[in-house]
Amino acid sequence: MRIIGVTGGVGAGKSTVLKVLKEEYGAELLMADEIGRELMEPGAACFRPVIEVFGETVIGEDGRLNRGKIAEAVFKDPEALKKLNGIIHPAVRREIERRLSLLRMTEPEKTAVIESAILIEAGYEEICPEIWYVRADKETRIGRLMESRGYSREKCLEVMANQMADEELLARATAVINNGGSRTSTKEQIASLMAL
Numbered sequence: 001m002r003i004i005g006v007t008g009g010v011g012a013g014k015s016t017v018l019k020v021l022k023e024e025y026g027a028e029l030l031m032a033d034e035i036g037r038e039l040m041e042p043g044a045a046c047f048r049p050v051i052e053v054f055g056e057t058v059i060g061e062d063g064r065l066n067r068g069k070i071a072e073a074v075f076k077d078p079e080a081l082k083k084l085n086g087i088i089h090p091a092v093r094r095e096i097e098r099r100l101s102l103l104r105m106t107e108p109e110k111t112a113v114i115e116s117a118i119l120i121e122a123g124y125e126e127i128c129p130e131i132w133y134v135r136a137d138k139e140t141r142i143g144r145l146m147e148s149r150g151y152s153r154e155k156c157l158e159v160m161a162n163q164m165a166d167e168e169l170l171a172r173a174t175a176v177i178n179n180g181g182s183r184t185s186t187k188e189q190i191a192s193l194m195a196l
């Protein structure tokens with residue numbers, strides 16, 4: 001089974017690359033933030049531990065965790081982010097490894113893609129022989145995020161400040177996808193990498 005790790009900063013285009021890998025190459029997607037989201041639902045493994053650290057005030061009116069409130073707390077405070085990561089990452093990692101072993105048994109011919117904005121920080125180099133770094137310059141990313149998600153410039157900068165620098169990601173990646181241009185150009189780069 002080919003295992004590819006896809007990383008890149010907020011708004012760089014990871015989801016866009018993943019969509020191509022799934023639709024055109026039948027890849028199986030393992031997205032850390034989506035799995036993290038599932039594990040934070042009421043009754044799931046991380047729900048209570050998060051409340052124990054951040055207090056009852058992070059429970060929303062619908063009884064689920066208020067992600068906006070948690071984001072406000074952690075992206076301004078590296079210590080709080082560390083605590084949140086300490087709860088979410090081990091649980092996400094276990095779930096990803098469980099899904100990978102299942103895939104290895106049932107669909108070994110498939111390509112599995114693990115995606116996270118903080119793939120390297122969270123230690124996934126250990127299980128991903130390939131690390132693809134999806135890249136676009138800061139202003140392009142901010143412009144896209146403001147338009148598509150309604151993020152403020154300040155929010156983009158806050159999240160970026162908590163992510164690994166471009167130079168370090170370039171040094172650690174086994175391949176780089178430049179997503180600062182057109183979607184067609186990105187698809188062509190993916191095609192070259194998939195042909196390897």
Ligand SMILES: CC(C)(COP(=O)(O)OP(=O)(O)OC[C@H]1O[C@@H](n2cnc3c(N)ncnc32)[C@H](O)[C@@H]1O)[C@@H](O)C(=O)NCCC(=O)NCCS
Nearest residue numbers: 009010032033036067068070071085088116117118159162
């Ligand atoms: C802080 C939380 C609750 C905010 O949720 P919210 O729905 O508002 O935003 P979302 O999850 O889409 O995150 C927005 C962006 O922030 C960045 N980000 C998320 N978690 C982290 C982190 N731990 N460190 C650095 N950047 C992060 C990513 O680029 C992400 O796309 C959520 O991001 C979270 O639980 N993060 C910790 C878990 C984690 O590490 N997830 C995997 C990161 S991909």
Ligand SMILES: Nc1ncnc2c1ncn2[C@@H]1O[C@H](COP(=O)(O)OP(=O)(O)OP(=O)(O)O)[C@@H](O)[C@H]1O
Nearest residue numbers: 009010011012013014015016117144148181182183
């Ligand atoms: N080559 C491109 N040209 C134009 N728009 C793009 C391109 N690539 C991505 N986008 C748009 O930019 C936005 C951010 O891209 P995407 O959601 O793929 O980023 P991401 O890396 O997954 O972000 P996050 O870390 O927050 O999950 C989206 O609205 C997407 O449609």
